[in-house]
Amino acid sequence: MGGTPTLKLYNTLTREKIEFKPIDPDNVRMYVCGPTVYDYAHIGNARPVIVFDVLFRLLRHVYGADHVTYARNITDVDDKINARALRDYPTLPLNDAIRRVTEKTETQFLDDARALGCLDPDVQPRATDNIAQMIDIIEKLIAKGHAYQAGGEVLFDTKSMADYGQLSKRNLDEQQAGARVAVEAHKKSPGDFVLWKLSGDNEPGWESPWGRGRPGWHIECSAMSSRYLGEVFDIHGGGLDLIFPHHENEIAQSRCAHGTEVMANVWMHNGFLQVEGRKMSKSEGNFVTIYELLHTEKFAGRQWPGDVLRLAMLMTHYREPIDFSVKRLEEAEHLLSKWPVPGDATGEADPAVVAALADDLNTVAAVQAVHALAQKAATDSKLLGTFAASAALIGVVPQAVELDEGLVRDIDSRVRARLELLKAKNFAEADKIRDDLLARGVQLKDGKDPATGERVTTWDIKR
Ligand SMILES: Nc1ncnc2c1ncn2[C@@H]1O[C@H](COP(=O)(O)OP(=O)(O)OP(=O)(O)O)[C@@H](O)[C@H]1O
């Protein structure tokens, strides 16, 4: 491994960049909140998936691939899922309908994540496979006086935890004073949140000491993280919007149930992917799904390769907002088109790339360093291995484009169309075809037929 680089990470819990020291360097443990599987993920949802994949790759590089455990859950119990199941499969029994929705969405999510160059996490637990663990934690919380039963629910008693609110720096009393919503009658305090709620006959449910019901939103992550990573682990991540209430409440549940000082040592949060200054989200209706971007022509009239979206994402620091635009994707594509295809060349990652990532995942500097290396490797094949290993650290592996018949026909016909346009002196349209092809990695070369003196164009794939 050579000298282990010092890893610095920004910790939301303390609001400062800290030197990362794993609890056990032989098993560095990271948990990231995964998707609620009821619909296609949008490219805003892709941001944490990509950001924490880069961190996963960096941790594997620094501590060894066998010394990192990355868990990302699948939320397959949620009222949004029930609603979708009833809408899409009204004639099926509810449980079957729910399974259809969750299985289909989960498979799609994994396909999307892989197409974006993300490694599969080591563990991808589903909430519904961890109900017993959730019940166990809730029982502990009740026994220790941190939870109570009321109005068909089991609630966490926020007042029972002296330092509730550390992550989001929220003060419960202020919150209460400013609360515009009347306290739901059965709650002791407005901030108390649901651990378990009873289910009606047409809602999914599991037997529990409190009757047939289902878990609240936050408890699943406390249950799955402790099951797979232990009561205290190294890194917990997710998007900025999860700080409150989700992560705050995970912390409350886990610390109170286990009697620990912290749940995770480092809390990391990515900024939002925005459209015209607003968070891309399903409720805003301003979203593009990963699937649409990769496989349809919905965004700017064409399909976009996964590595282009990935690189576009990494060209901004993970804590900054990203304004999503065609221009940004084009910039990433332009950069990628200049990177050589390293084939099976192997080597060690460039220390400059490692150092950039080790500084709180400075992917902006890392991409620049990879690009500088790409330019050198393009003319000096001895550097291809270093380039390949460095690009792999940010999860981009330039590959030769596979030439299928359809693609060849498409390119040939566009090349012919361009020649016609050139003959007609329609240079603007001709150049547009040339640029579009270049953006897709197809480089044109103009020459003259020695026999006829006519212009001929050949083409080559750059990536
Ligand atoms: N626009 C965005 N930019 C960056 N991260 C996001 C964005 N929207 C959601 N996320 C993150 O995606 C992950 C999955 O979240 P979740 O399934 O709850 O989506 P969501 O927030 O419900 O989506 P939506 O806001 O569209 O309803 C979380 O880590 C969340 O913080």
Ligand SMILES: [Zn+2]
């Ligand atoms: Zn979570």
